[in-house]
Amino acid sequence: MIGRISGSIIAKQAPDLLIDVGGVGYEIQLPMTCFFELPAVGQPATLWTHFVVREDAQLLYGFNQLHERALFRQLIKAQGVGPKMALAIMSGMSASQFVSSVQQGDISTLVKIPGVGKKTAERLVVEMRDRLKDFGQDNPDTGLPGNALGDSPVPAVASPRDDALSALLALGYKPAQAEKAVHKVATPEMDSEAIIRHALKTMV
Incomplete structure (x- = not known):
C-alpha cells in the first residue's frame, strides 16, 4: 500500500x-x-494516498489531508460508489459539506453530482x-505545509x-453539461483552475 508521497510537482492537468x-x-x-490547493509546478508537495489495484490498471488517488482520504475510503465502501464517483462527489463539495448533506438528508444537493441519482443519494444518506456521525473534520492539516497556491498558473x-x-x-x-458550465463562467483572463472552480x- 502506498499511503503517503512527498516529492516535486512535475505537471498538473486537472484532475491528474x-x-x-x-x-x-x-x-x-x-x-x-x-x-486547487496544490502548490505550483516545480514546488514540493506531500499527499496522503489511496492505492487501487485492478486487473487492468493500478491507480493512485491523492488528498491534502487525512480526513479527506478517510472520507474517500468511506465513500468507496458504499454500494454502487467507485473511486470515480467518489472523486466527483469530493470535487463538487468539501468533506464537511458532504458530511453535512448526509447528516441532514439533503438529497437535492447530492443528486446534482454527476452519476448520483436519487436512489444513489438516498442510499448514501x-x-x-x-x-x-463522528467524522473527524477537525483533524490538523497534515497535507501541504503552508501552500494554498491553487491560483498559480499551470502551463x-x-x-x-x-x-x-x-x-x-x-x-x-x-x-453537454460540462460545455454549458464552462461557457457560462469562462472569461479570457481566467486560468483552467479558476474555470473549473x-x-x-x-453545477452543485
Missing part, C-alpha cells in the same frame, strides 16, 4: 498530477477541492449517516477552457 519522488514519476488523481498546451472541459469530463460530467459551483 505528476509528482517526482526520487526520480520516479507518480501519476495521481485528486478531487478538485484538493487539486442511509449507509453513511452512522459512519460519518498547458491546450487552452484553459479546453483544460477545464477535459477535467470536468474526467470527473464524470456529461459533455467556478463551473463546479454552478
Whole structure:
C-alpha cells in the first residue's frame, strides 16, 4: 500500500498530477477541492494516498489531508460508489459539506453530482449517516505545509477552457453539461483552475 508521497510537482492537468519522488514519476488523481490547493509546478508537495489495484490498471488517488482520504475510503465502501464517483462527489463539495448533506438528508444537493441519482443519494444518506456521525473534520492539516497556491498558473498546451472541459469530463460530467458550465463562467483572463472552480459551483 502506498499511503503517503512527498516529492516535486512535475505537471498538473486537472484532475491528474505528476509528482517526482526520487526520480520516479507518480501519476495521481485528486478531487478538485484538493487539486486547487496544490502548490505550483516545480514546488514540493506531500499527499496522503489511496492505492487501487485492478486487473487492468493500478491507480493512485491523492488528498491534502487525512480526513479527506478517510472520507474517500468511506465513500468507496458504499454500494454502487467507485473511486470515480467518489472523486466527483469530493470535487463538487468539501468533506464537511458532504458530511453535512448526509447528516441532514439533503438529497437535492447530492443528486446534482454527476452519476448520483436519487436512489444513489438516498442510499448514501442511509449507509453513511452512522459512519460519518463522528467524522473527524477537525483533524490538523497534515497535507501541504503552508501552500494554498491553487491560483498559480499551470502551463498547458491546450487552452484553459479546453483544460477545464477535459477535467470536468474526467470527473464524470456529461459533455453537454460540462460545455454549458464552462461557457457560462469562462472569461479570457481566467486560468483552467479558476474555470473549473467556478463551473463546479454552478453545477452543485
